[in-house]
Amino acid sequence: MSEVQPTGQLQHTAESSLNVQEMQFWLDKAVAWGQADSPDLHKDTCLHLRRLRDFLQQILTHIHSMSSTAETMKRLPLLGQFLGYLCWNPIVTADDSSRGLLLQCLWGLHSEHPSNAVERKANQWIRKVLCQLTTEEDDIATQVFMKHVNVPPKEYHRKVLKKMVAQLRENIGRSCSSLSSVNRSCSCDIVLATSDACVPLVTYPEAVPLISALLQRPMTCVKETLSEDFLEALSSAYASRSLSLEGQDLVSLWFRSLSSLEEAVFGLMESVVIRGCTPQMLEQQVAHSLLPKACAMHCSMFLVVGDIFRSTLKQAEKNERMKSLIQSFTRSFLRELALLLPQMSVPLKAFFPQSPPSLLAPLLTLPSEMPQEAWRNHLNWLSRSLQRLTEEEEEGGGSGRSTRGHHRVFEAWFLLVQCAHWVHVAVQLLATSGPEDSGPLLWLLTFYHHATNRWHHRAAHLAQAREAWEHLLAVFVASPHPAPADRLHSLVTLLSPPAQTTPPLAPSLAISLLVNFAVFCQLPLSASTEILQTVVDQSGVADEAACVLSSLELRLNEGGCSSSNRVHLRIEGLQYTITHKHSA
Template sequence: MSEVQPASQLQHTAESSLNVQEMQFWLDKAVAWGQADSPDSHKDTCLHLKRLRDFLQQLLTHIHNMSSTAETMKRLPLLGQFLGHLCWNPIVSADDSSRGLLLQCLWGLHSEHPSDAVERKANQWIRRVLCQLTTEEDNIATDVFMKHVSVPPKEYHHKVLKKMVAQLQENIGRSCSSLSSVNRSCSCDIVLATSDACVPLVTYPETAPLISALLQRPMTCVKETLSADFLQALGSAYSSRSLSLEGQDLVSLWFRSLSSLEEAVLGLMESVLITDWTPQMLEQQVALSLLPKACAMHCSMFLVVSDIFRSTLKQAEKNECLKSLVQSFTRSFLRELALLLPQMNVPLKAFFPQSPPSLLAPLLTLPSEMPQEAWRNHLNWLSRSLQRLTEEEEEEEGGSRGTRLEGHHRVFEAWFLLVQCAHWVRVALQLLATSGPEDSGPLLWLLTFYHHPTNRWHHRAAQLVQAREAWEHLLAVFIASPHPAPAARLHSLVALLSPPAQRPPLAQRPPLAPSLTISLLVNFAVFCQRPLSASKEILQTVVDQSGVADEAACVLSSLELRLNGGGCSSSDRVHLRIEGLQHTITHKHSA
């Protein structure tokens, strides 16, 4: 049978009848669909659903242009059979648009004042058929019931849809491994057809068990068992919030659909950029997203998410919000991974294939997993290892292009791993706030590298000099100077934190990342031995004059989160100082 032409090419004038061949085509289709209750029949129905809606719209226009039901039936004698077959097709009747058009066609054929036996018989038939299609939301059909049927409208559509879902679930009961004969058809073909048949039904609550069964079906075959249209429909419905997926179903969708996973990650990144979240709120939001748990379960998903973070940070290495997101995600991921490790066969290095192997275990090790007295040696080793990488990169600057690119790649991957495992950067900040000048070099270099990973225009050395100057100012203010702190020292700190336009000229020196100085300032205020009142006064003076109260409050919250999370041992004194400094900043800032 030849395919029907697009509906747009078959528009007729109001006086002419519909194309007879087209009418016969759709009747044959409706009869065939009703006679074969199989996955292939369901798939064929779904494939033709859009064109069927176009034809029903054309048919509705034709009915409205007829003077009576009798005339319509005379011109289209096959109309009753056609509509009847469609009304009993659960896929057609389950689709909102198709069911609405069917209701309108039936209502258009209903005669308010039947003039002959044809119209009276048509009215009786229409009332019976409306029982199947009616829902409480269909106002036209409800009116018909209230006028002509002695019982109120029933949720018949709900029952029909539940029956169809149960029927489709039966089709996916077997797995490939359960086939008793190699000559039998692969059951994944049935699952694929069933997922196609489910496409127009994904937003219906009644379909939830079928969707879950399809998503949770083990992937025991080399074939793709779920159709791309089905996965796309799920992704679109979920992103538009017309479908609710939770737990394992959502993880399974991400695992099977790359576009859905990417959309989830990009959505999380966008929310971080537009929402002013505290570190605690960010930690909670990341965990609720289920992405860390999903990535711990599936290494391939972690690689995709990491690659999105990697690509974004290559373009925005100074974006502290994105860094915080990456760090929060990695912390949550490592917690989830630790719960799964006993039964996992995937080595840890499989999750970080691009990271320098020698740095992987040292950076992924948590500070709480080693004695506190070993922290400094551990950080010194990390700093020297990273320095060697950067020195090798600089030596290769004069080499071939391929060698230079390889060097840049190694250094970036080392920095990216450091961002993911920034717990060691925070430990370095704590030690810098409690150590003397003789052993600060490696820690300052590590901190500078974290904030300035690329050696653009050979500025790394100059930035390290500025970082040391900022640290020495803080050392003098919080440790060496009497109380109150010298105004000149405080002024120097304010100058380092002020916006570039407000800073004094520094002979073309590259700007030092303000976040580096703020982090050092807050850690000195928390961990130094000065009385809390003196630390409050210094911190308040600097943040007020430089306008970085919000940033300082964020660093305090991050430090509190790390200490509460077991990232490092801390005393009640430290917690009380954090609380007091937070109160000082937020109270003054809100006032």
């Protein structure tokens, strides 16, 4: 078995359980793979790895069924040649499963007590192969390895992989040249073949440099330079946590693979929307996901993420967790975009192509970017602009124009959800000002919480919102304290209304107003705490109120609006009371 024989037809024996044609097929493959080092042969090897593993398993079963090595070699005389070719194929030996089966076959042929010349010669060849495979030269190391032959030494594994990675990286070292002739070969063909050859290596840490080089290769050619199998393998390995990708490599994967980007977005939605988390944890998870940064770098990715958010929100308009995710994502995206704007050539409107152009800049402007005295006028203008859009929709009636109008209204509302900092400022102003000129702010708040009801219930909801606001104004400003029980009962009814024909006011709207009144009113903290605690306990919305308090605290800490130390202390006191009693 020590000398490699010329390729020939395998002898068929009736006793052999292996298919002769299949044996000949795999021997021819092994010979071909070893004759040259080219991307095409690398790709062919990778494509056949799974079937090769199945065949090696058949061989191993066959070896175990034989009474001796001599009998095995008599029935399969070219088995040693076949295994020998595979032992020097770096792609086969770099694949953990193939390598394990290959070495088990070799160990199965080793005779503990050789009884004839064939077995002694086989043992010598097997020892030589195993010794070279383990990259060790002393007999002790060989003996130790052979006792644990099912798992090869890590050192050998690393050396094989490093050699494999180095060879493949050399293939992609050249940049793509512009093709002046159809007969010229584009180097992207080599990159494509290299990415195919990298498929079985994606879960190995030693392959990360090659993966990074492939992902970071600029897309300067009309050809797709990375194979779909490679991108799919990366996405699968990353999703199963078998591969660690960070920074630009992960962004590049998302940019090249739509499915991996969608999976990342849905994974983020599952972690923060379905499972739930605090506003502070939401901010951290969104930023840690790298998605906002990736979207700031690639407009096309932002459009994909926006479409996912848009479609989800159409099915769950009142899902406050989903709204919070969209708002947190947009804030983080705008921060990342601001860092890139000096060197960016993409206009801001390219990121929001479906949004009404007249509303884009006013809504994307942060409250901290203008004087506090200008907030009310800015909000009044926003409210009037949105009202005109809804009125145009209603005037469309049942025509096709109505459908287009509804689309415009939805896109305006979606942009308002993305830029909900102005909704939060509107609620704060409603809690800190008198009854004068409250109409536009209440309309804006109602539109935000009841966008798709259109004209059917808009008037009724606006009336309910005004009723809730007037109740709160009376309780926190005009009423003696402690507040009369009937007024508190009215607030409880607004938060948990009985079944009625007209759809009730969104509880999130009433809770937001209630919390802002408790925080910003001039009542002593003890009085505000008593009112808030009574209402949320009887309404069963303690968790929702605590979430609004946390969001308000986060916004104030980020500089979304001016605030005093008194306001922060009141938020802390209200949070402690609600969470302490609720947990008790």
